Amino acid sequence: MIQVTCPFCNTTAQFSQGLWRCNPCCALGEADPKTKKLKGVMANQVTWSLRKRCYSFYEELVTRHKFNGLSKTQARKKISDDMNAVFATEEEGLFKLNRLDEDDIKIALQALERLNQETVPVCPYCSNQSNYISSKSIYRCDPCDAQVGVHKDTTIPLGTMANKELRAMRKKAHSYLDPLWRYKAASQNIAKMKARKAAYEWLAKKMEIHVDDCHVGQFDTEQCQQVIQHCAPYINLAMSKMKKV
Incomplete structure (x- = not known):
């Protein structure tokens, strides 16, 4: 026991x-x-609260690295290496926030905040870092006409950077996918987030990819075409029924 x-x-x-x-x-x-x-x-209540904030910054940083082309495993390894450098250790394995006491977790929190601020989207076309335009809430690479928006009240990218052609394809893919989960939410009287999650789980199976990698904001042109192809048989029915709900 x-x-x-x-x-x-x-x-x-x-x-x-x-x-x-x-x-x-x-x-x-x-x-x-x-x-x-x-x-x-x-951990006591203070340390527990600090750990939760650290986990939030940690997951945000994983997402940022994924948008810059790393896998989740690679992102976690990079963060672990960066955090080990902060604490001047060479411990093998991933960095463990749940092992830290109050003093160390405060150091970790500051480090993760800094790493998030330093990690801006990289342009997939020229490999240069983008610039954040606060007035438009976007990251942008002017030479490549590539950009990506951010989540509301944050600087977290909504996906990977895209040029004009890819942005148009993603918009079209959304126009086929979004009515399906919106109709599901309205017709079954369930939360929009739950309906959206179910739609992406369905789409991930259709595309034969992991659901964590199934986001239109991360798709390339070919993947957007797949979204349209999979949703097309249902879009007209969903749109017509939406008018009646």
Whole structure:
């Protein structure tokens, strides 16, 4: 039987909903969902909150690296190397945020914020870094006429940079895909995010790619053509029924 002791008060922690909890200290520790073994070390409320912020910046940085052409595995390896450099260690394996105490997690948070600010989209046509135009909320490479928008109230790219031709193809692909999930949301009275997720899961299977890589904002011209091809048999029916919903 697995037993976890709180490092703050030496009280035996209780397992609940995938976490080890120490009620007297309000300390938490993430557990392996299968074995219930503690992953890393337990954290008090301050450190736990800082870790959550770090994970948010970490995932954002993974996304940015993916938009610049790295796989998820390569992105995580790069971040791990960058963070090991911050802490001057050569530890093998991926960098583990859940092992850090309060002082170290603050250092990690500052480092991840800085890495996010430094990681701007690279133009896929000339391999130069783009410029962020705050007035238009886009990253742009003027020589290549390539650009990409950002998520609302952030500087996180909506996808990879695209020239005028590819932007037009992505817009067309969206015009075929989006009515399908919008009709699903309206006709089945479900949340738009849930309907959109289901649509992308369906599309990923059709395109025979992983759902994590299935985003129109990351597709090239050929992939956009596939989107149109897969959605075309359903688009007219969805559009006509949308008028009646």
